[in-house]
Amino acid sequence: MKKINLLSLSSILFIGTMAFVAPAQSAGNLAKVELGKKLFFDPRMSVDGTISCNSCHNVMAGGDDNRPNSVGVNGQHGGRSSPTVWNSGAMSVQFWDGRANTLEDQAKGPLTNPIEMGMKDHAAVIARIQQIPGYVEEFKKAFPKEVKSEKDITIDHFASAVADYERTLITKDSPYDLYMKGNKKALNAAAVRGMALVQSVGCTSCHMGSNFAGPALPVGSGFFQKFPVYPGSDFDKKYDLVKDQGRFEVTKNAADKNTWRVPTWKNVAVTAPYFHNGSVKTLDEAVKVMAKTQLNKELKSEEVNDIVAFLQSLTGKFPEQKMPRLPATEGKSFF
Amino acid sequence: MKKINLLSLSSILFIGTMAFVAPAQSAGNLAKVELGKKLFFDPRMSVDGTISCNSCHNVMAGGDDNRPNSVGVNGQHGGRSSPTVWNSGAMSVQFWDGRANTLEDQAKGPLTNPIEMGMKDHAAVIARIQQIPGYVEEFKKAFPKEVKSEKDITIDHFASAVADYERTLITKDSPYDLYMKGNKKALNAAAVRGMALVQSVGCTSCHMGSNFAGPALPVGSGFFQKFPVYPGSDFDKKYDLVKDQGRFEVTKNAADKNTWRVPTWKNVAVTAPYFHNGSVKTLDEAVKVMAKTQLNKELKSEEVNDIVAFLQSLTGKFPEQKMPRLPATEGKSFF
Numbered sequence: 288m289k290k291i292n293l294l295s296l297s298s299i300l301f302i303g304t305m306a307f308v309a310p311a312q313s314a315g316n317l318a319k320v321e322l323g324k325k326l327f328f329d330p331r332m333s334v335d336g337t338i339s340c341n342s343c344h345n346v347m348a349g350g351d352d353n354r355p356n357s358v359g360v361n362g363q364h365g366g367r368s369s370p371t372v373w374n375s376g377a378m379s380v381q382f383w384d385g386r387a388n389t390l391e392d393q394a395k396g397p398l399t400n401p402i403e404m405g406m407k408d409h410a411a412v413i414a415r416i417q418q419i420p421g422y423v424e425e426f427k428k429a430f431p432k433e434v435k436s437e438k439d440i441t442i443d444h445f446a447s448a449v450a451d452y453e454r455t456l457i458t459k460d461s462p463y464d465l466y467m468k469g470n471k472k473a474l475n476a477a478a479v480r481g482m483a484l485v486q487s488v489g490c491t492s493c494h495m496g497s498n499f500a501g502p503a504l505p506v507g508s509g510f511f512q513k514f515p516v517y518p519g520s521d522f523d524k525k526y527d528l529v530k531d532q533g534r535f536e537v538t539k540n541a542a543d544k545n546t547w548r549v550p551t552w553k554n555v556a557v558t559a560p561y562f563h564n565g566s567v568k569t570l571d572e573a574v575k576v577m578a579k580t581q582l583n584k585e586l587k588s589e590e591v592n593d594i595v596a597f598l599q600s601l602t603g604k605f606p607e608q609k610m611p612r613l614p615a616t617e618g619k620s621f622f
Numbered sequence: 623m624k625k626i627n628l629l630s631l632s633s634i635l636f637i638g639t640m641a642f643v644a645p646a647q648s649a650g651n652l653a654k655v656e657l658g659k660k661l662f663f664d665p666r667m668s669v670d671g672t673i674s675c676n677s678c679h680n681v682m683a684g685g686d687d688n689r690p691n692s693v694g695v696n697g698q699h700g701g702r703s704s705p706t707v708w709n710s711g712a713m714s715v716q717f718w719d720g721r722a723n724t725l726e727d728q729a730k731g732p733l734t735n736p737i738e739m740g741m742k743d744h745a746a747v748i749a750r751i752q753q754i755p756g757y758v759e760e761f762k763k764a765f766p767k768e769v770k771s772e773k774d775i776t777i778d779h780f781a782s783a784v785a786d787y788e789r790t791l792i793t794k795d796s797p798y799d800l801y802m803k804g805n806k807k808a809l810n811a812a813a814v815r816g817m818a819l820v821q822s823v824g825c826t827s828c829h830m831g832s833n834f835a836g837p838a839l840p841v842g843s844g845f846f847q848k849f850p851v852y853p854g855s856d857f858d859k860k861y862d863l864v865k866d867q868g869r870f871e872v873t874k875n876a877a878d879k880n881t882w883r884v885p886t887w888k889n890v891a892v893t894a895p896y897f898h899n900g901s902v903k904t905l906d907e908a909v910k911v912m913a914k915t916q917l918n919k920e921l922k923s924e925e926v927n928d929i930v931a932f933l934q935s936l937t938g939k940f941p942e943q944k945m946p947r948l949p950a951t952e953g954k955s956f957f
Contacts, residue, residue: 328682330680330687331688335689335693336687336688336689337677337687337689337693342672345665345948346945347663347945347946347947347948348948348950349950352665352671352672353666353671353951353955353956353957354670354671354672354955354957355955355957358670358672360697361697362695362696362697362698363697556950556952556953557950557951557952559951559953559954559955560955560957565955568954568955569953569954569955570953570954571953595953599952599953602950605947607944607945608944608945609942609943609944609945610681610682610942610943610944610945611682612682612940613680613682613683615683615684615891615892615937616688616892616894617891617892617934618891618894618904618905618906618930618934619894619903619904619905620688620689620690620894620895620900620903620904621688622688622689622690622895
């Protein structure tokens with residue numbers, strides 16, 4: 288994964304109507320997407336049958352779990368807040384620390400994380416799938432050239448199907464989107480003021496681009512930033528912002544200490560609580576914290592309100608989906 | 623709740639084409655059902671935001687969690703296996719021990735059970751709902767005469783909406799249903815033999831009626847039976863069948879010791895593991911255990927196979943559903 292730093296991007300500060308970043312790979316065929324949706328919702332992919340991808344990345348909500356950290360098998364808590372799965376296909380790297388280049392790589396991680404889905408290894412996941420006849424048939428349809436029988440199913444097929452389902456999770460037509468298309472009534476006055484403020488205050492020096500998560504970069508190139516840029520404020524302690532060193536925990540490069548993938552603003556109003564550790568419960572407080580820690584500015588409450596109004600206008604329309612039907616484990620139980 | 627005993631029903635032993643037991647109450651208006659669906663899927667109805675009704679009664683699967691017991695907040699395990707929510711509207715009492723007369727009464731229980739959803743009390747549930755503007759609007763639409771503002775929402779409205787959604791969860795057109803309608807190819811030879819066996823062996827003395835859960839009874843009148851009828855077999859110890867005293871735990875009447883609501887056979891093949899404690903992992907073993915403990919019979923393996931084939935033919939078609947969209951907790955988090 289390459290790291291892009293802020294200064295080299297100073298020429299592309301913008302906020303605008305740029306088209307949604309195209310998912311890096313095609314959404315695949317329908318059978319694959321439908322299979323991926325089932326796997327995404329299937330708690331049998333966890334060691335005790337209680338946790339699915341959707342448990343922490345709830346697509347019926349904002350694509351996260353609205354918790355400071357996620358709860359995996361046996362009531363175990365992770366240390367970070369789930370990023371949203373909505374529009375995740377537009378992110379050039381995955382996880383808060385960008386440790387996965389692709390949605391495929393990301394999808395493999397939680398399965399075997401002992402505090403998330405807790406499976407012993409990927410072979411154990413595949414062994415489960417091989418015992419569910421409905422899944423075997425669906426893998427054959429989704430990968431007709433590669434999967435002729437249950438023995439041909441691999442974790443890469445699993446990840447490919449889940450990732451292609453995730454690439455369909457795109458929200459559109461937020462009030463902001465409609466405004467930029469010419470409907471000047473789509474935003475209220477506060478949101479319009481907030482839109483100007485996020486530029487003048489400096490927020491969009493990082494939260495730029497159509498996904499408000501940085502410039503369009505090739506898959507595998509992450510847009511990482513320091514947080515806090517201005518350490519030492521009361522917020523550091525109050526919200527425990529410094530302890531988790533972010534990307535440094537992956538790379539062990541000193542330059543990566545306390546750097547993080549810049550998260551999207553899309554649907555930010557429906558994905559509280561905020562930051563990598565979910566320590567901030569409300570959007571207005573998150574705005575204040577960011578202004579102070581990243582730009583060394585103290586915003587007036589009217590400014591905070593306007594910026595919040597703008598951020599609320601970035602909530603898109605969530606497309607309707609058919610509820611998946613999980614293939615049965617006929618006449619037996621894994622648990 | 624009245625108790626119906628076996629002998630008084632000897633005249634209505636049958637297995638046949640009787641219409642599906644009509645839900646006791648109307649499915650209500652569409653707004654109420656849609657609201658109930660959202661509440662059913664919403665983990666914010668639990669104390670830490672991790673457990674929804676659907677966590678243990680997974681409608682994307684067989685309406686249960688395919689586990690011996692369910693896992694609630696903080697990784698706590700209950701003592702019983704989740705009954706299926708599919709076709710639960712056709713049951714005349716709810717829970718394994720029939721302690722709730724209606725789906726409405728049932729829906730209120732897990733919310734405040736400390737090892738299930740863990741809410742302090744029903745007021746805490748309503749306080750959450752009142753802070754979610756999208757829900758307030760939906761309660762107004764679902765109960766236009768009763769709910770004019772958030773202050774009018776009660777736990778009875780919650781329960782009514784959830785129960786009316788559950789009443790829509792009906793499976794139809796199982797191979798058995800199609801066979802009884804005249805399609806003689808819908809069942810294979812083993813299933814046809816099994817259909818005869820469940821009568822001749824005696825299973826249908828309890829698993830009778832269109833829901834294979836007993837005779838049609840008014841709501842609130844449970845069809846309870848002793849289990850085991852013939853105690854002392856090796857199975858008692860092997861599967862720990864006797865310790866949980868079932869309905870006695872509710873009524874403290876000696877006559878209710880180790881009695882249970884007779885569960886439905888509909889979709890039984892997709893709701894392993896089996897029995898109140900989910901101690902039996904496979905359907906064929908469940909058939910053997912029941913024959914021995916309830917009828918003092920040891921079945922030949924061919925008989926078991928035929929009965930299993932018949933039970934598999936009771937898996938119906940699960941209707942397509944639209945995935946609910948949960949109203950947002952805008953700009954803030956409960957957790």
